[in-house]
Amino acid sequence: MADDCLTVEKARTGVTGLDNILAGGxxxxxxxxxxxxxxTGKTTIALSFLLEGARSGERCLYITLSETERELREGARSHGWTLPDNIEVFELVPPESLLDAAQQQSLLYSSDLELGEATRQIFETFERVRPxxxxxxxxSEIRLLAQSSLRYRRQILALKHYFARFGATVLLLDDLTTDxxxxxxxxxxxxxxxxxxxAPEYGAERRRLRVSxxxxxxxxxxxxxxAIKHGGVQVFPRLVASEHRTGFERRAITSxxxxxxxxxxxxxxxxxxxxxLGPAGTGKSTFALQFVAAAVRRGEKAAIFVFDEELGLLFNRTRAMGFDLEEMCNGGMLHVEQVDAAELSPGEFAHRVRERVNFAQAKTVVIDSLNGYQAAMPDExxxxxxxxxxxxxxxxxGATTFLTVAQHGLVGDMQSPVDITYLADTVILLRYFEALGKVRRAVSVIKKRTGTHEDTIRExxxxxxxxxxxxxxxxxQGVLRGVPTFVGDAVPLLTTPAAP
Known part of the structure; x- marks a missing residue:
């Protein structure tokens, strides 16, 4: 079946991403x-389909039974489109005799006359335009006029055979307002x-499609x-990682x-x-930024997707630690993007990440944090x-990815909102612990698939x-529990640097 997709000629829809789902159109x-x-965007997709044909010099026809021609053209203008001359809009309205109560028939159902008249006008317009x-x-309008499932099916079959005789590619729209x-x-x-x-409980509506x-x-x-945006509908095909394989030389990325x-x-x-992984305030973002800064110094591009922190605050805070993210961005080596989980679907987010890796060649990617990403998902x-x-x-x-997860709690038993430790190749664990009357921080590596690592805990x-x-x-002993026991002779802790 896949070979057939390569040989059958198809009409492109003009909708970004949809042709990919349809294997060409x-x-x-x-x-x-x-x-x-x-x-849900049916009219917008339909107009994109006709505009794509018009750009190829094809004759196109839009038959509307529900919207007026003026409404259609206004909708097109809202996306910055002007319908060219080779797209004809035919507004199908009931004949005046059917709207006049004095001339309505009593022996025949008015729906019989209206359906026959509508079909006749559709065929006449098609033969005149030859799109x-x-x-x-x-x-929905035809279904109401048909009044029965049998008559409705026969009417659709008649339309199908008629259009097929002329080789037209036809898109039927159904707003699902009847049955x-x-x-x-x-x-x-x-x-x-x-x-x-x-419609989620909070945030913008989410739209999705499926080819059944x-x-x-x-x-x-x-x-x-x-998503429906200015300029039309943009579809984000579901990511299938097995379809994307590239060769690259694996090497150690240092901090x-x-x-x-x-x-x-x-x-x-x-x-x-x-x-x-660690509780709030332990410096999870700082660990990831350390690898970003090292990548930029090596001349590699990086991308950071921030869910939880305002960018201005992030730039000011990290500048005080020696990371000038704005300078990296201005130099074209770093892309920093604020992600609003309430407004962005997971599919669109994955699409944005792919764009930075495919087109901008980012080799280090930071997602900060998965807690914000989870807010964009309906379930775990x-x-x-x-x-x-x-x-x-x-x-x-060949991109190295850093993800941060804020665990619930501060000291002692920690709980993660979602467990993805089995997915990550390396897991870095951050902890608070109390020693000598002060709150301190400790780091350990509890998992690394690609080689050996220290099994120690460092402050x-x-x-x-x-x-x-x-x-x-x-x-x-007991550093990871938060309240350690001192079993040594000296105090091997980091000392506070003397003031200059």
Missing amino acids: LTLGHLFLLEGSPG SRVILDSL TLDKTVHSVVHGVIRLEEL KYRGQSFRGGFHDF DIVELDALLGGGIEQGSSALV NALVLHIHELLQYLNRQ YRIGQRGLSLGTALTQF
């Missing part, structure tokens, strides 16, 4: 169904695309996020901090993922699947020069 000369509740692409909007359980058209058409709109049928062709199954690199067994392998299981595909994709592109400090790590805390 809509098969020429066939009837397709685009269904969804009002407001290669047709939009019929919407089937949502009626699947009559599904068995008749060549393919079905369903649009859905979800495509005769004789392979397509990308499952749900795909999409330029000798003690941290030693703790990591020489660094983190390129094309792997690292999870920085879906989050794990999204993260799995995204990490596998980034690994296969670290965050100062004006970023991170500094001490020697292993060999004379303490």
Whole structure:
């Protein structure tokens, strides 16, 4: 079936991402169904389909039974579009005799006359324009006029055979405002695309689509996020990591901090993922930024996606630690993006990450944090699947990924909102602990798939020069629990540097 997709000629939809899902577009000369509740973007996709044909010099026809021609053209202008001369809009309205009560028939149902008259006008307009692409909007009106499932099916079959004689590619729109359980058209058409709109308890609506049928062709199954923006609909195909494989030389990525690199067994392998885990305030972002700064110094590009912190605050805070992120951004080596979990779907977020890796060639990616990413997901299981595909994709592109997770609590038993430690190649654990009347911080590496690492626990400090790590805390027990026991003869802790 995949080979057929390469040989069958198709009409591109003009919608970013949708042709990828449809393996190239809509098969020429066939009837397709685009269904969804009002407001899901059917008209916008339909106009994009006609505009794509018009750019290729094709004649196109938009038959509207529900919207006026003025409304259609105004909707097109809202996206910055002007319908060219080779796109004709035919507004199908009831004849005046059917609207005049004095001339209405009593022996025949008015719906019989209206359906026959509507069909006649559609055929006459088609033969006059002779288009290669047709939009019929919407089937709800025809379903109401048909009044029975049998008559409705026969009417759709008549339209299908008529358009097929002329080789037209037809997109039927259905707003699902009459009988949502009626699947009559599904068995008749060549393919079905369903649009859905979800309303979360908080934040913007989420839109997704699914191709439920495509005769004789392979397509990308499952749900795909999409958004309606100025300029049309943008679809974000579901990421399948197994489809993206690249070759690259694996090498150790260092942080330029000798003690941290030693703790990591020489660094983190390129094309792997690292999870920085710890309670709030332990410096998870700082550990990731240390690798970003080292990458930029090596001449490599990096990208940071921030869910939890305002960018101005982030720039000021990190500048005080010696990381001038603004300068890195201005130099074109770093991309920093604020992500609003309430407004962005997971599919669009994955698309933005892929853009930085594919087109900007970012080799170090930071997602800060997964707590914010989780807020964009309807449930935890879906989050794990999204993260799995995204990490596998980034690994296969040779990008080194750093993810941060804020654990619940501060000292003692810590709980994570979502457990992805089994997905990450390296897990760095940060902890607070109390010693000698002060709150201190400790770091350890509890997992590394790609090589050996120290099994020690080191104290670290965050100062004006970023991170500094001490020697292993060999004379303490219970550091990871938060309240250690001193079992040594000396106090091997980091000392506060003297004031200049």
